[in-house]
Every structure is written in C-alpha cells, then in structure tokens.
Amino acid sequence: GIQVEQSPPDLILQEGANSTLRCNFSDSVNNLQWFHQNPWGQLINLFYIPSGTKQNGRLSATTVATERYSLLYISSSQTTDSGVYFCAVFSGGYNKLIFGAGTRLAVHP
Amino acid sequence: GAGVSQSPSNKVTEKGKDVELRCDPISGHTALYWYRQSLGQGLEFLIYFQGNSAPDKSGLPSDRFSAERTGGSVSTLTIQRTQQEDSAVYLCASSLPRAGGYTFGSGTRLTVV
Numbered sequence: 369g370i371q372v373e374q375s376p377p378d379l380i381l382q383e384g385a386n387s388t389l390r391c392n393f394s395d396s397v398n399n400l401q402w403f404h405q406n407p408w409g410q411l412i413n414l415f416y417i418p419s420g421t422k423q424n425g426r427l428s429a430t431t432v433a434t435e436r437y438s439l440l441y442i443s444s445s446q447t448t449d450s451g452v453y454f455c456a457v458f459s460g461g462y463n464k465l466i467f468g469a470g471t472r473l474a475v476h477p
Numbered sequence: 478g479a480g481v482s483q484s485p486s487n488k489v490t491e492k493g494k495d496v497e498l499r500c501d502p503i504s505g506h507t508a509l510y511w512y513r514q515s516l517g518q519g520l521e522f523l524i525y526f527q528g529n530s531a532p533d534k535s536g537l538p539s540d541r542f543s544a545e546r547t548g549g550s551v552s553t554l555t556i557q558r559t560q561q562e563d564s565a566v567y568l569c570a571s572s573l574p575r576a577g578g579y580t581f582g583s584g585t586r587l588t589v590v
Binding site: 401403409410411412413416454456464465466467468469470 | 510512518519520522525533535536566568570578579580581583584586
C-alpha cells in the first residue's frame with residue numbers, strides 16, 4: 369500500500385520562528401490533507417490540497433503531486449501552534465485516508 | 478448537528494467485557510469513518526461507511542471488532558471481549574462523498590484494565 373512519511377518527527381521552536389514540515393508519499397494520490405491535532409487530542413483539518421498552493425493566515429501548504437511531496441509552512445509561530453501535524457492521503461478510491469506518523473511541534477514562549 | 482459527536486468521551490472497562498462506542502456524524506454527511514489512535518501514534522484506519530454501500534472493513538484488527546451504521550446516520554463500533562491492547566482513542570470522522578474535508582469528532586478514550 370501507499371506509504372506516507374513525514375519529517376521531521378519532532379520540532380522545537382521559539383515563538384516567532386518559521387518552520388517547514390514535509391510529507392512524502394510513495395504513489396500517486398487523489399488528494400492530500402493536512403491536519404493539526406491539538407494537545408487535547410482534537411484533530412482539525414487545515415488544508416485539502418491535492419496540488420498547488422493554499423494559504424490560510426500564517427499557514428500555507430504546497431503539494432507537488434508529480435514529485436510526490438507536500439510542504440506545510442508555519443510562519444511567526446505561536447504557542448497555540450503546538451501539537452502534532454499529520455499529513456494524510458487518499459489512494460485509489462475515496463474510502464480511507466492513509467496518515468503519516470506526524471510531526472510533533474512544540475513552540476516555546 | 479454542528480459537528481461530529483462521539484460518546485462516551487472516556488470509557489474504562491475490565492478486560493473481557495464488551496464495549497460500544499457511538500458516533501453521530503454531521504447531518505448530510507454520507508461518508509463515515511472510524512480510526513484508532515494508540516498513545517503517541519498516528520491514526521489507524523478501521524472501517525468506512527458510504528451511504529447504503531457495503532462498508533470497507535479492511536482495517537478492523539480482529540473479529541472482536543464490528544461496526545454498524547443505522548439509517549445512514551449514527552454508527553456504533555463494538556469491541557467484544559476487550560483486551561488491554563485495545564486501549565486507545567477511537568476517532569470518528571464524516572465527510573461528503575468523494576470530498577476532501579474530513580471532520581473528526583473528539584474521540585472516545587478507551588482504557589482496558
């Protein structure tokens with residue numbers, strides 16, 4: 369089956385710093401989503417981005433489907449950005465998302 | 478409802494007991510998914526329902542796990558004869574068919590003692 373790899377596994381930032389999270393996938397995908405899981409466990413859909421670039425406030429994402437990777441950019445990080453960021457892809461049909469192992473981000477004041 | 482609702486939020490059960498976890502999806506979302514997240518791990522797909530189609534059960538880890546969806550809305554995940562390795566957070570999500578945006582519930586934290 370399709371493999372989804374995220375890097376780095378862990379990231380520590382000072383408030384105000386910028387960061388880039390990467391997601392590589394092993395096969396062509398129908399779409400790709402980025403999620404943020406906050407410290408209380410709630411998963412929030414950040415982007416639905418099968419290709420191209422999208423921006424939402426301090427966050428933006430770019431997917432290059434032909435090269436099988438996606439990047440999530442966090443600018444001017446805040447402590448509320450802490451948590452785990454997951455990349456997930458559909459493969460083949462739309463019956464399930466395959467999740468990466470996540471990037472655990474800690475933003476310190 | 479406004480979001481995906483799961484109940485109970487926490488469940489502690491004795492090894493060998495059966496448990497039922499409930500998911501109430503967003504109204505109008507015909508696709509419903511169950512995932513499991515063990516401590517510090519990623520999300521493991523369990524089962525997918527789409528309308529009246531046969532569910533995709535390919536992720537269920539054993540025959541102790543089953544799920545149903547009544548009337549195309551509420552879903553129940555049942556774990557029979559629970560084992561300690563079943564301890565995890567069970568997450569439900571719903572979406573429109575063939576659409577990108579999943580909405581997750583807050584999960585049920587299951588602890589088997």
